[in-house]
Amino acid sequence: MNMKQPIIAITMGDPSGVGPEIIVKSLVYKEIYTYCQPFVVGDAKILEKAIEVTKSDLTLNIITKPSEAKFSPGVIDILNINVVSKDLEWGEISEEAGHAAYTFLEKAIALANNGDIKGVCTAPLNKEALHKAGHIYPGHTEILAELTNTKKFAMMLSAPGLKVIHVTTHIGLIDAVDKINTQREYEVIKLADDTLRTAGLSSPRIGVCGINPHAGENGLFGNGEEEDKITPAIEKAQGEGIEVQGPLPADTLFFRAKRGDFDIVVAQYHDQGHGPIKVLGLEAGVNITVGLPIIRTSVDHGTAFDIAGKNIADEQSLKEALYMAGELAPKD
Structure with a gap:
C-alpha cells in the first residue's frame, strides 16, 4: 500500500446511471494511483455489470473497510453495500436507485467523519430518484453539508x-x-x-x-x-x-x-x-464542495440515463475529479 497518497472513496452515485461505467473506465488508468488511493463505495453486483458493459479486464476486491483495500492497478477495491436488485435496469428513474445513491454517500461520509479516508469523489446521482426515495435535497452539496454538520459551504467548479x-x-x-x-x-x-x-x-x-x-x-x-x-x-x-x-x-x-x-x-x-x-468542456469540468471538513470532488455532469449501460459515457470528468481530490486532500 502506498501511504504517501490520500485514500479517496468513490461513491457510485445512481446505480442506474453512467456512474458505474465511468468508475470502471477511470480506474483502468494506472496513473490515477499516483495521485490517490481510490476505492469504490457501491454495490458490487452493479460494478460487475459495468465491467461487462465496458469489456474491461479489471477484477473486484470486495472489502468491508478501507484498510482491506489493495489500491493496486488492475483491481477495483469496493466496499460492498448490497442495496439494489441484480436486475436493476440501466437508465431508469427509481426509488430503489435513489435510495442506493444516498446510502453510498452516507457510508462514505461516515468513513470520512471517522478519519478513515481523506476525501470523497462522487459519481452523479439523480434528484428525481433521490426524492422518490424520500431524500429531499437539491443535490449532493446539501446532503454533504448536513452529514458533516457544515453551515457555511459553496459549490466550486473547475475547468482548465x-x-x-x-x-x-x-x-x-x-x-x-x-x-x-x-x-x-x-x-x-x-x-x-x-x-x-x-x-x-x-x-x-x-x-x-x-x-x-x-x-x-x-x-x-x-x-x-x-x-x-x-x-x-x-x-x-x-x-x-x-x-x-x-x-x-x-x-x-x-x-x-x-x-x-x-x-x-x-x-x-x-x-x-x-x-x-x-x-470549456463537460469532459474536463470538476465540481468541488468547499467549506466542508473533508475534500469532496465530483464530475460536472449528470446521470445521463439516455446512454447508461451502452459503453459510450466519457470518463474524463471523473478522472479529473480524482486527480483534484488527490491534489487537494491531506497527505500522510
Whole structure:
C-alpha cells in the first residue's frame, strides 16, 4: 500500500446511471494511483455489470473497510453495500436507485467523519430518484453539508483555465436574487480565498460578478442589488486584506478570468457560473464542495440515463475529479 497518497472513496452515485461505467473506465488508468488511493463505495453486483458493459479486464476486491483495500492497478477495491436488485435496469428513474445513491454517500461520509479516508469523489446521482426515495435535497452539496454538520459551504467548479464559486445554486432565478445577501456574499468570497490559499496561492485574485446586466451600470439596470447586496461584502473582504474586485459585468469577467486576470470568479446564481465552465468542456469540468471538513470532488455532469449501460459515457470528468481530490486532500 502506498501511504504517501490520500485514500479517496468513490461513491457510485445512481446505480442506474453512467456512474458505474465511468468508475470502471477511470480506474483502468494506472496513473490515477499516483495521485490517490481510490476505492469504490457501491454495490458490487452493479460494478460487475459495468465491467461487462465496458469489456474491461479489471477484477473486484470486495472489502468491508478501507484498510482491506489493495489500491493496486488492475483491481477495483469496493466496499460492498448490497442495496439494489441484480436486475436493476440501466437508465431508469427509481426509488430503489435513489435510495442506493444516498446510502453510498452516507457510508462514505461516515468513513470520512471517522478519519478513515481523506476525501470523497462522487459519481452523479439523480434528484428525481433521490426524492422518490424520500431524500429531499437539491443535490449532493446539501446532503454533504448536513452529514458533516457544515453551515457555511459553496459549490466550486473547475475547468482548465477557469475556477468559479457560487453564491446560490439549485434554486430558481427569482429565488436566487432574493436569497443573495451581504453576509452570504462575504462568506463565499472568504471561502474562495481560503480554498485557494490552502491549494498554495498566497494571495488569490477574486472577481465578483454582478447580478444584473453590466453589473447594474450604476443603477440603470435592476433595483440596486449590486450596491445593496454585493458591494458591502466586497468592501468588508478588502478590509481584511483579500484581493477581490467587483461587482463586475459577468459578460466580460469570465473572459478576463480565463485570460489570467483572476484566479477565481464568484458567480451569483447557477447558470451564470455553470455556463462558462461547460462551454470549456463537460469532459474536463470538476465540481468541488468547499467549506466542508473533508475534500469532496465530483464530475460536472449528470446521470445521463439516455446512454447508461451502452459503453459510450466519457470518463474524463471523473478522472479529473480524482486527480483534484488527490491534489487537494491531506497527505500522510
